[in-house]
Amino acid sequence: MNYSARKALVMGVDLVSYGGKGKTPRYAMVLxxxxxxxxENPDVSLHRLIRLLWEYKPDILAIDNVFELGGSERKLVKFFNMLPPTVKVIQVTRWQDEFVDVKEAAMRAGIGYIQGKPTPLKTAYMAALIASRGYGVEVKLYxxxxxxIVSRTASIGPGGMSQxxxxxxxxxxxxxxxxxxxEALDKHGLDYDLxxxxxxxxxxxxxxxxxAPREKLYGIVKPLRTSDVRVEIRPIYKPKISFLNREESSTVQRYLIVGVDPGISTGLAILDxxxxxxxxxxxxxxxxVDIVNRILSYGIPVVIATDVNPAPDTxxxxxxxxxxxxxxPPQSLSSDEKRQLVEEYASRYHWLRIEDSHQRDALAAAIxxxxxxxxxxxxxxxxxxxIGLEVSIDNIKAAVIKGKSIA
Structure with missing residues (x-):
């Protein structure tokens, strides 16, 4: 996401104090x-900051350390839930895979050298200015x-026709x-995998x-338990912070071809x-979300593949x-086709080990x-x-896969 367009409305914030027992954190803010x-305001409470965010609805909330917004991942979840949905949180002190202090970030962004320790209000201003120039990384919080879970309640043993x-x-x-x-989830527009x-x-x-969190399902899906079947609803709290580099034209990406075999057990094969x-x-x-994070740890996929036709929703x-x-594929791959594809492929990579049918199916799809x-x-x-052009061959390959011509 590139926010180098200077017209974006940016709010920079910096922590003034965490507050004592029973008190909320206080922040300096600049719009x-x-x-x-x-x-600008050199000292606002957390509640006042949230109200200002809803009043002005900036495009970006810029900060030098995202944990100043919560102190822990659980508190960050709560803070992110209070934000207007259109606000993107940018940490300006993370550059690619390294952290720098806000003064170094300002120098890299072309703002100039800052003497001495900046006040919280000055830091909030620098954060806003750095983000408005398109620098920093977007913080995503899953x-x-x-x-x-829908399943039988009763255990069924061996039996005759009636069984x-x-x-x-x-x-x-x-x-x-x-x-x-x-049908209920579709009606309410909830995102899910089945x-x-x-x-x-x-x-x-x-x-x-x-x-979606558990509370979003109230009134839509209810738990159920009878002598025959049960419907269990289990909230899963898995906070995970990821930092997404904002797009830069000079960045060299690794492009991927990914095979996926979704199910109760999921297979994933990632090729360059x-x-x-x-x-x-x-x-x-x-x-x-687990699959997305795993893929992104290697690069950007240009092809997502399946071994069956039609393709699963996931x-x-x-x-x-x-x-x-x-x-x-034009038609679902047979077991023999998948075995042959994988055996021929694995013979070129002697270290490759395929441990189960899910890995085999995902790899066959990618191959x-x-x-x-x-x-x-x-x-x-x-x-x-x-032609001898000095260009990234992988960038050109990715573009061709997506249907562009190199002529």
Missing amino acids: LRDGEVLL EEKTKI NRYKRRLRGIVLSLTRKIK TFRKSGGGLESSVFTVY IDGIPLEIISGRGLDR VKKLASMFNAVLYV RAYHNVESKLRQVGSYLSK
Whole structure:
């Protein structure tokens, strides 16, 4: 996200004091647009700061240390929940993968050398000015997720025809409840992933991972327990802070081809743009946020691939989130096709170990997606070597994969 356009409304803040027992933190704040100070206050309470944020709704909230807004990840979750939804939080003292003090950040942003220790009001002003010039990193806080689990209550042992009818009846009830919950979540526009285990006549169980705190589901989905089935709703508190570098045209990215096999257990295969394996993993409970963070730790995906046709919703959503090409095979890959693809591929990388079918399926999807663009990528390399241009070959390859011409 590049905020170098000076027209953005930016609020810079700096901590004045944490406050004692029973007291709230106090902050200095400066409101800035196009380098002009519109409002400043050397000492406001946290509650007053929140009111000002809602009153002015700045594009950016700039700070030198994000933990000054909360002190802990749990308190940061609470603070972020109080922000207007359009406000982006920028930490101006993080540059790529290093932290610098605010005076060094000001120098790097071309503001100049600051003598002595700046006051909180001066620090708030510098933070706003640095952010308005497009520097710093955006802070993303992944907070609560909620799982909805639909399953049988009764344990079923071996039995005859009547037992089999009872099993089918329970599976039908699980399927019916799953459909009703899906309809309710869709009706209220909630973002979720759905995984399930199929069986004859219906579903053995289903799990919704809803990307919203538990309280958002009140009145939409209710817990249920009968002699046959149950619906459990479990809030999952997993705060995770990530710092996203704001886009710079000079930044060299590593581009990826990613295969995903979603389910109760999820497989993930990450290749670089030349088809070299970076990581193949699998695990129970890997949701979309976990997958996104894992992918981003390696680079930017240009292709998200699946081994089945039609593509699962989770894979479609991942491709959409990254604005990546979605690769879907013309028809679902058979077990023999996947085994052959993976065995041939693994013979070139002797250190590669495939531990289960989920890893195999994800890797097969990524390999097939790479084969689909391999000839184009070779043409790109050949063309660029002929004309002798000093450009990033990976940037050109990524653009070609997304449908652009190099002519």
